[in-house]
Amino acid sequence: MSILRTDSITMKFGGLTAVSELSLNIPTNGIVGLIGPNGAGKTTIFNMITGVYTPTTGNIVFDKIDITGMKSHLITKNGIARTFQNIRLFKDLTVLDNVMIANHLRLKSNIMSSIFRTPDYREKEEHILKKSLQLLEQTGLLEYKDDKASSLPYGKQRKLEIARALATEPKLLLLDEPAAGMNPQESIELMEFVKEIRDAFDLSILMIEHHMQVIMGVCEKIYVLDYGVNIAEGNPEEIQNNPKVIEAYLGVDE
Amino acid sequence: MLNKNNLIKIGLIVVTGIVLAILNATLGRYSLRILNLAGIYIILGLSLNLINGFTGLFSLGHAGFMAVGAYASALLTMSPAQKSVNFFVKPIVPILANVEIGFLPAIIIGGFVAAIVGAILAAPILRLKDDYLAIATLGFGEIIRVIFTNTQSLTNGALGLKGLPSYTNTGYTWTIAILTIIFMFSLRRSSYGKAFMAIREDEIAAESMGIDLFKHKLLAFTIGSFFAGVGGALLAHLMGTIDPLMFRFLMTFNILLIVVLGEIGSISGTIVSAIIVTISMEWLRFLDGPIDLGFMVIHSVPGMRMVLFSLLLMIVILYYQHGLMGQDEITLEFLKSKLNKFKKKEA
Secondary structure (H helix, E strand, O other): OEEEEEEEEEEEEOOEEEEEEEOOEEEOOOEEEEEOOOOOOHHHHHHHHOOOOOOOEEEEEEOOEEOOOOOHHHHHHHOEEEOOOOOOOOOOOEHHHHHHHOOHHHOOOOHHHHHOOOHHHHHHHHHHHHHHHHHHHHOOOHHHOOOEHHHOOHHHHHHHHHHHHHOOOOOEEEEEOOOOOOOHHHHHHHHHHHHHHHHHHOOEEEEEOOOHHHHHHHOOEEEEEEOOEEEEEEOHHHHHOOHHHHHHHHOOOO | OOOHHHHHHHHHHHHHHHHHHHHHHHOOHHHHHHHHHHHHHHHHHHHHHHHHHHOOOOOOOHHHHHHHHHHHHHHHHOOHHHHHHHOOOOOOOHHHHOOOOOHHHHHHHHHHHHHHHHHHHHHHHOOOOHHHHHHHHHHHHHHHHHHHHHOHHHHOHHHOEOOOOOOOOHHHHHHHHHHHHHHHHHHHHOHHHHHHHHHHHOHHHHHHOOOOHHHHHHHHHHHHHHHHHHHHHHHHHHHOOEOHHHHOHHHHHHHHHHHHHOOOOOHHHHHHHHHHHHHHHHHHHHHHOOEEOOOOEEOOOOOHHHHHHHHHHHHHHHHOOOOOOOOOOOOHHHHHHHHHHHHHHHO
8 A cells, every 4th residue: 555656757957857757655654765966856856746846747546546736735745844954943833822723724613613612622722722732742742833934943843844854744744854953862863763653653753864874764665866776675684785775876987 | 820920911901991991081173083093003013013023924904904894984984875875976886785794793804804814815825934924915905905995886996985983992903902912922822822832833844743823824814914904993983084095005004113113922011012103104294394403494295204203113123133122921910020030230
């Protein structure tokens, strides 16, 4: 069973082909890695899956629905959430607000009932508050709930971004370099954390990462990208021994 | 729910009401007019603050939406006789010739018409961002004014409307101002208010959290235009005369001044600065006349006041980037924490 499938998607920006004929297959409940040198088109793939870009050709099917060209916020509603390579928190808002905003899409109240605080809305708000606090507890951020998001230490900001993405109740979580800028200790903690949330929230995860230790330690399947082309796929061992991958990363003797 | 905080809030409103009633009974005509203006500027400041401060849409077309509200309400409250006196170049469109309704429904209709115009204009221009949006809204504000100058049989063109019934009084302005304040606090607390702020903080992240950018921006813009229209309606019936020139960019600038001085995004900051700006606009009127400095005399320069305000704005932007209020809101919790700090110092 696969949760997300891309059928040979291609993304062209003018004359540049950023991603060409890529077919991904992400199994339900799997943790899949996406690696490749800088500029290989990894983030472009995320942007296509989340609707920031519409692929030039090809289809993306998520949970049996064709989401090609769908608007970003609708894709999130369908169950894909993401984090960003360079953290994009709502900096001036509190940690709790950051998570509560992510529940807004599931709120079925209109603006008037939310301003006039009808009993129905209050009940929903209470529910969202409870859920958000629980989520913060699960991710170990509860003690920071009233702090401004920008005042958190770097590692916690990364975690908050993941918590915020989880609050949208996704089926598939896209992590864009979650371990960037982390020290080895933090990276190992992150690996454990990724596995934990996969089990706790019944997720499938697709992650871009440069820390090989993290990728090899946590992913069940890895896709390797070079200049927009998928050059290899397989389990960590197969990837480590694949001559094409070594060539892409280290170059080859002429 | 009547818990302690709500009781204090209700108490505050009652006290404000009593203070206003006393002021209303004791102040002279001139001071009363300033009091009314302050109330109107609070409404206008808060409405622009919703668009600029909460949602981060830099809009400069506020005067246009005020004009819509002012004209819509004025055409509804003027007596048929007064209308026929006004429209001597070209008769008024027949539908409006014999309409005369009460002030409150006219204000509400004025607000709604402004909201509809706001929504229609916003739909195409909300695709723009930042300075481009600012220029487009500025343009639209001016276009509304130019249209009003040329629709002779609807707005009486450049001649304007004279002899509006002077319905606006302290009761109307301040009741509506207080309702607006409550509305804004409540909106900010709601899930929608938070979504607006998320858009201000980071559009891309907001969208990836499932927030429909277009829908929410349109909502903020429409609500803001509604209150601009309400403010315009109140202003029209305070002045007694309106013409398209009243709603030039300078009007938008005055409101923007209030919002920026009071810290973009802060509700209490906007309220405080609306009152300060309105009072000092009048109090500083002597600057426009000749000034005798003892050793020299400056001849009267109309507009000297604005120089001072521009200086003030520069100082605020340079040294108090977070406005008069900073990020803090004057809430009960804020006052309590200040009081506690003060007590600690005493001890």
